[in-house]
Amino acid sequence: MSDSTRELRLVSWNVNGLRAVMKKDPSFVEIFQTLDADVFALQETKMQEGQLKLDLPGYTQTWSYAARKGYSGTAVFSKEEPLQVIREIGSPCADDEGRVCALEFPTYWFVDVYTPNAKDGLARIDERLVWDARYREFLRELAATKPVVTCGDFNVAHQEIDLKNPGPNRGNAGFSDEERESFTQLLDTGFVDTFRARHPDLTGAYSWWSYRFRARANNAGWRIDYFLVSDNIADRVTSASILSEVYGSDHCPVELTIQL
Numbered sequence: 001m002s003d004s005t006r007e008l009r010l011v012s013w014n015v016n017g018l019r020a021v022m023k024k025d026p027s028f029v030e031i032f033q034t035l036d037a038d039v040f041a042l043q044e045t046k047m048q049e050g051q052l053k054l055d056l057p058g059y060t061q062t063w064s065y066a067a068r069k070g071y072s073g074t075a076v077f078s079k080e081e082p083l084q085v086i087r088e089i090g091s092p093c094a095d096d097e098g099r100v101c102a103l104e105f106p107t108y109w110f111v112d113v114y115t116p117n118a119k120d121g122l123a124r125i126d127e128r129l130v131w132d133a134r135y136r137e138f139l140r141e142l143a144a145t146k147p148v149v150t151c152g153d154f155n156v157a158h159q160e161i162d163l164k165n166p167g168p169n170r171g172n173a174g175f176s177d178e179e180r181e182s183f184t185q186l187l188d189t190g191f192v193d194t195f196r197a198r199h200p201d202l203t204g205a206y207s208w209w210s211y212r213f214r215a216r217a218n219n220a221g222w223r224i225d226y227f228l229v230s231d232n233i234a235d236r237v238t239s240a241s242i243l244s245e246v247y248g249s250d251h252c253p254v255e256l257t258i259q260l
Contacts, residue, residue, distance in 0.1 A: 005259050007238060011037040012151035012225060013253035017046040021248045031246060038079050041112035043153045045073035066098035073098040074112050080105055091134040093127040107260050109142045113152040118173040125178055132182040136189050143190060147230040154226050156183045161203055162223040174224060191228040194240040194256055207242050208251045227256040236260060
């Protein structure tokens with residue numbers, strides 16, 4: 001590790017509508033300032049360019065908007081200005097939905113992703129698996145140049161420990177055999193699920209709760225928001241956390257600290 005290595009605090013949050021979270025108490029900006037991340041990634045911003053002016057002094061704002069209004073969308077706010085930004089991965093489906101913000105920094109790639117939902121009855125499973133395959137290849141291509149940190153809402157609970165009620169949900173969107181196997185293939189490409197690596201047996205650790213049935217109050221949730229890192233920097237992770245005390249969305253933020 002070089003003398004220039006520093007510990008970075010990285011945060012990822014599916015806000016499920018950024019304009020809505022701005023109006024809540026505490027507001028997005030208050031939460032953002034409290035967390036004081038070096039890089040803060042959002043998913044499901046649900047907005048178009050020019051619909052919101054965010055005043056975040058000291059941060060470079062990188063946005064990726066969906067062609068469809070009020071849908072999907074990602075953004076990354078970073079204290080360091082990126083060397084370059086990639087917003088499309090070359091997938092034959094879902095590539096115009098603002099699902100990726102990939103930022104190159106001097107020592108690593110930071111990739112924010114909002115993975116397509118397979119939908120009820122797995123109506124979109126074929127498109128989802130096409131996206132997953134291309135995303136794996138995209139990360140592999142980046143990792144050939146420098147280490148990768150990827151985060152976001154991957155829309156899958158990988159193992160039974162990652163959701164409250166695995167039995168009844170087997171085969172449903174987010175816990176189908178196909179999606180779980182696809183996530184395994186992503187890890188096998190050369191990535192580590194940082195939270196599970198540090199907390200291999202921790203139960204009840206979730207990042208998303210349905211708005212129905214008092215799911216959050218009962219902690220009947222799913223862990224579908226992740227930080228993954230290239231195998232060759234996994235030993236530099238110093239902490240991986242789920243910030244379940246933060247409200248404002250049906251997801252809570254997840255956090256990673258890493259020496260890079």
